[in-house]
Amino acid sequence: MRPKKITFSIAAQTAIKDAETRVKLGQNSPRLVSDYKDRLKHCDAFFGDMPISKIDARKVRDFRDELASKGLKSTAIAPVMSFVSVVLRLAHEDGLIMQKPPIPRPSQKPTPRSAFSLAEYKQLLQTLRSMEKASPPIMWKASPIDKELRWLVTFMVNGFFRPGDLFVLQHKHITIVPSNASEPAYLRIAAPASKGHANPIITMPVAVPIYNRLLSHQKAKGFGKPDDYLFLPHRRSRKYAHEIIRRQFRIALKKADLLQGPNGDERSLYSLRHSAITMRLQQGNVDLLTLARACRTSVEMIDRFYASSLTAEANRDKLFSFRHPTRYLAVSDTSTNATT
Structure with missing residues (x-):
């Protein structure tokens, strides 16, 4: 099949087969394959039968905007865009496209889930x-x-x-x-x-x-x-x-x-x-x-997601503790008369 007739959906099958191989090799969880197939549904709805050679930076940005218009948040858009990046990278490696267009990454602020006390x-x-x-x-x-x-x-x-x-x-x-x-x-x-x-x-x-x-x-x-x-x-x-x-x-x-x-x-x-x-x-x-x-x-x-709610004061007992109190300080420095 000539590159001009290869659609995004066809090229995406290469990415899915690559994921299946990585799962067999023990490099990734089996969930990766099902995740890729779920993300492909978003892509199919937008790209349709568009030849992959026609997908440029503008089309990729339009796709991101389309996902956002459907109410998807940055955390949901990011893995879909990551899948698009994988498909386009493999397409470039296989000579289906001249170069891989840049992939816009939605800004993601750390959003740690609330822990239980x-x-x-x-x-x-x-x-x-x-x-x-x-x-x-x-x-x-x-x-x-x-x-x-x-x-x-x-x-x-x-x-x-x-x-x-x-x-x-x-x-x-x-x-x-x-x-x-x-x-x-x-x-x-x-x-x-x-x-x-x-x-x-x-x-x-x-x-x-x-x-x-x-x-x-x-x-x-x-x-x-x-x-x-x-x-x-x-x-x-x-x-x-x-x-x-x-x-x-x-x-x-x-x-x-x-x-x-x-x-x-x-x-x-x-x-x-x-x-x-x-x-x-x-x-x-x-x-x-x-x-x-x-x-x-x-x-x-x-540090970004799990310890973001902790403050220096919360664990001050650990901050103030030493296994050996005089290991890093001179004895005179531990006295109440010590100056700084």
Whole structure:
């Protein structure tokens, strides 16, 4: 097929096949492929049968403006434009276009989701316990809210997981690292690659008994095999499993009167990851690099999105503390008569 007859939609299939290959190689989460296909729907609605050789910088800007006119925010437009960039880059590499036009990037201010305070988190767990004991059961469609939702919440907080990553976890990804004389047991999780990170995750020690209870529960129902998923394993569609939990969690938030965060934004499952990270920053004694490795993110992202609500004064006890008070100061400098 001649380049002039190749449309954006045809060229986009190359990007999707490339994503499928990266998933097979373990470089990306399987969700990448479905995300690309969803983003292609936005592109098809605008570009239609337009030859990819006719797509220039003006057309790309018009596409961005079209998305904005439909009410999409910058956070929703950015991944679609990123997909357009991937398609055009591969088209240029394959000789379908002479050069890749510049891609306008919508400005994105950090918009961290509201975390739960420790008191709010305890309130949420108390609400979940009461809901799972309800008779008749509280349902979303045909799915009852039971103790599995509470286990998911606590497992997520003690493993710093992104919601999407949690639903592709299988038991074969989990290794229980036993306790020894110096440290308690914890989970080492070789999860599928996510957001460009492929290193194993380690959890807080509390995740071990949570996982053991979940595993026993799943085995009693005929699941718990290495290839079975941790949560809602009877649901083949992981996208639908995610949707079930998302809807159930929203019901729980409403019942606990915790749906709205202090900034007026709506909390979601992602707020649990935000809470997990901010709680470690506030209550733990961990450096940002170690925390970033455990969370499969970067120090920069923690600073921009998770630590943005923390002030220097909030953790002043850590700022003022030294392992050895005189290590960096002369003894005379620690006296009350010291001058500056």
